[in-house]
Amino acid sequence: MNLQKFYMGEAFDAYEYFGAHLEDGGVVFRTYAPNAQRIAVIGNFNEWQEQPLEQLHQSGVWVGFSKNAKPGQMYKYVIYGKNGRVEHCDPYGFGMELRPGACSIIRDLSEYHFTDEHWMKNRTRCFDKPLNIYELHLGSWKMKDDKWYAYHEIADDLIAYLKEYGYNYVEFMPLSEHPFDGSWGYQNTGFFAPTSRYGTAAQLMELIDKLHNAGIGAIMDFVPVHFAVDAYGLKEYDGTALYEYPHKDVGESEWGSYNFIHSRREVACFLQSAANYWLKEYHFDGLRMDAVSRLIYWQGDEKRGENNTTINFLKVMNNGLHALHPTAMLIAEDSTAYLGVTKDVNDGGLGFDYKWDLGWMHDTLKYFECHPYDRSHMSDKITFSIFYAYNERYILPFSHDEVVHGKKTIIDKLNGNYENKFAQARLLYLYMMTHPGKKLNFMGNELAMFREWDEKREPDWDLLKMPAHDSFHNYISELNRLYMKKKSLWELDHTYDGFKWVDCKSDNKCVFAYTRTSKKNNIFAILNFSDKEATISPKLNGKVTLLINTDWELFGGKTVKSIKKGVPQVIPPFTGILFTYQKSTASK
Numbered sequence: 001m002n003l004q005k006f007y008m009g010e011a012f013d014a015y016e017y018f019g020a021h022l023e024d025g026g027v028v029f030r031t032y033a034p035n036a037q038r039i040a041v042i043g044n045f046n047e048w049q050e051q052p053l054e055q056l057h058q059s060g061v062w063v064g065f066s067k068n069a070k071p072g073q074m075y076k077y078v079i080y081g082k083n084g085r086v087e088h089c090d091p092y093g094f095g096m097e098l099r100p101g102a103c104s105i106i107r108d109l110s111e112y113h114f115t116d117e118h119w120m121k122n123r124t125r126c127f128d129k130p131l132n133i134y135e136l137h138l139g140s141w142k143m144k145d146d147k148w149y150a151y152h153e154i155a156d157d158l159i160a161y162l163k164e165y166g167y168n169y170v171e172f173m174p175l176s177e178h179p180f181d182g183s184w185g186y187q188n189t190g191f192f193a194p195t196s197r198y199g200t201a202a203q204l205m206e207l208i209d210k211l212h213n214a215g216i217g218a219i220m221d222f223v224p225v226h227f228a229v230d231a232y233g234l235k236e237y238d239g240t241a242l243y244e245y246p247h248k249d250v251g252e253s254e255w256g257s258y259n260f261i262h263s264r265r266e267v268a269c270f271l272q273s274a275a276n277y278w279l280k281e282y283h284f285d286g287l288r289m290d291a292v293s294r295l296i297y298w299q300g301d302e303k304r305g306e307n308n309t310t311i312n313f314l315k316v317m318n319n320g321l322h323a324l325h326p327t328a329m330l331i332a333e334d335s336t337a338y339l340g341v342t343k344d345v346n347d348g349g350l351g352f353d354y355k356w357d358l359g360w361m362h363d364t365l366k367y368f369e370c371h372p373y374d375r376s377h378m379s380d381k382i383t384f385s386i387f388y389a390y391n392e393r394y395i396l397p398f399s400h401d402e403v404v405h406g407k408k409t410i411i412d413k414l415n416g417n418y419e420n421k422f423a424q425a426r427l428l429y430l431y432m433m434t435h436p437g438k439k440l441n442f443m444g445n446e447l448a449m450f451r452e453w454d455e456k457r458e459p460d461w462d463l464l465k466m467p468a469h470d471s472f473h474n475y476i477s478e479l480n481r482l483y484m485k486k487k488s489l490w491e492l493d494h495t496y497d498g499f500k501w502v503d504c505k506s507d508n509k510c511v512f513a514y515t516r517t518s519k520k521n522n523i524f525a526i527l528n529f530s531d532k533e534a535t536i537s538p539k540l541n542g543k544v545t546l547l548i549n550t551d552w553e554l555f556g557g558k559t560v561k562s563i564k565k566g567v568p569q570v571i572p573p574f575t576g577i578l579f580t581y582q583k584s585t586a587s588k
Helices: 003-008 117-122 151-164 201-213 265-281 308-324 358-369 380-388 418-434 461-465 467-485
Strands: 019-023 026-032 038-043 061-066 074-081 084-088 132-136 169-172 190-194 217-222 286-289 329-332 354-356 394-398 438-442 499-503 511-517 522-528 544-549 575-581
Touching (some): 003 265, 026 074, 038 061, 117 201, 151 201, 190 265, 201 217, 265 286, 358 394, 358 418, 418 467, 418 522, 418 575, 467 544
Parallel strands (some): 132 169, 217 286, 394 438
Antiparallel strands (some): 074 084, 499 511, 522 575, 544 575
């Protein structure tokens, strides 16, 4: 690393300098603490006796060497500053012990050797390809005797599940070290340390390598906004507010954590180096950045105005990451209407590749929560998303945030009795998979769970013993495979040519029809969101082939599966039907 670039906020490789590194038969320790009075390192290798570090001139960089230190050993920095003596984990540490322990662990990042050259050479950002993401919390997806699986142990089961049910990417909730299980990884203490809950750095690399060799991409949640308040972490690291704002009104977040002060160039380097670290060292195919609205506006509040410093930080980081990893995806979880989130930085945008379409998610669920009679006056909840669908490159998410904290699960939000909820859930997902935009679904949604997600428990896999849930599970699998196979559902996702309304009024009968188009093929969708039969008679020129009917008996519906050609005149309640046809000449 070039120290001058670090001071200028331009370094993306700070982790290659700071932290604990194997050199000259021992380990070199380096940390940045410009306001510390003195610093020592303690660990297994020196029987936890303070070994002083020396500051390089007046640089703020403290350095020490131990001939006895080895990979796998624990250590801490003892920092003397305005707060007296405080023991800290290493901000750039590559491993940490399991909570409630707070020691960093020396790791050799060259220990694992990847075999995913073919995947890395051929991967893309999926702009004109299918992107069907399965979001999961690694610790609670599968458990053994109420304990966690290690990264490498869970790989085979996870790969088999993803392949069987038609997902081509998996998104892990944060895997960086965090002290509180209930934070789900969103309040970090180890931004460079894979959580030890599930094993070592090498074991995480093995998991990603196996996913790639099975043709599955991996995305990780990255948290560039705030950090945990634990005293051993980044809090007042050198005795002063080094990583956080010095003032409480902007320094503390609504989640009880500390906000990063992105205007400090060394902090910007810390975060952009962490982002680069996960992409480079672990071969992650993308980062989903949490709470981007807090970086666009002061504390996420549009009324407080734009935070130009953090906006500039985002632009520099995203531009730099794209230069280093041109085929990696950068995804924004942003709840604002700020324009240009997925626009190139050189064209005035923030430089993300995708943005979660939270507006679509809220409108859609609001529509499905209402009684069918009320839906007849709410067609804008369905049509509005198409007006802005091409402002950004979107991912349509039904994420973990929608199935916790008393919000109910996806199926439980839907209007009606038990049977109608299943019918509407099938219709909801058909609508999702045929709407422009890439897809994301949280674990358990595919089971039609009625219990909210709990990080201490697995999804309710036993539900598959019940016919309604098993049929729904099979439906999601079939729908996912259909999405992956049909170019019309994704090839022109982000152009106006990919979608066309055929009927979006239908006399307030809650029936909608539209086409999805690829460069060669077309798909026609009819969706009946009402609780009554509907009639629609579109004229389709060319050969028409039925693809899927959400009301088929094998999915838990009432319609016998048929290969009868042509478009049916009557559409059952809460039913969606898809056809392929040769020419995009549909008319009402």
